[in-house]
Amino acid sequence: IFMPMFIQGMAGVNRRLYDGGATYLFAHDVIHWNVFMSISAWLLSIAQIPFLVNIFLSLRTGATASDNPWEATTVEWSAPNRPPHGNFLTTPKIFRGPYEYSQPGHATDFTPQTEPAGA
Structure with missing residues (x-):
């Protein structure tokens, strides 16, 4: 969007036009x-309005995500949603990669x- 400012700058136009550009008649072709x-x-x-509306509607009426919404197998998803100091109440046991x-x-x-084999 603002790339034309570089073109204007190369033509000698300053960033701020104190008189609406009347001083820059020499740069009439880029003004x-x-x-x-x-x-x-x-x-x-x-264009940002739909995104803002979506954020506020999601905060007000959106469904709460589970502790592991993507069903990832890694340990960090076994932590509670509001993790305590150190992330876990007890040290988790790891049974697989x-x-x-x-x-x-x-x-x-x-x-x-954190789930044992055959459980």
């Missing part, structure tokens, strides 16, 4: 970029590191 940049900045600002999916004897593909 029109101000209108383009202003309209583009306003459109970019307006972090990326060992599809364990034999399990009905699901998701098997946390």
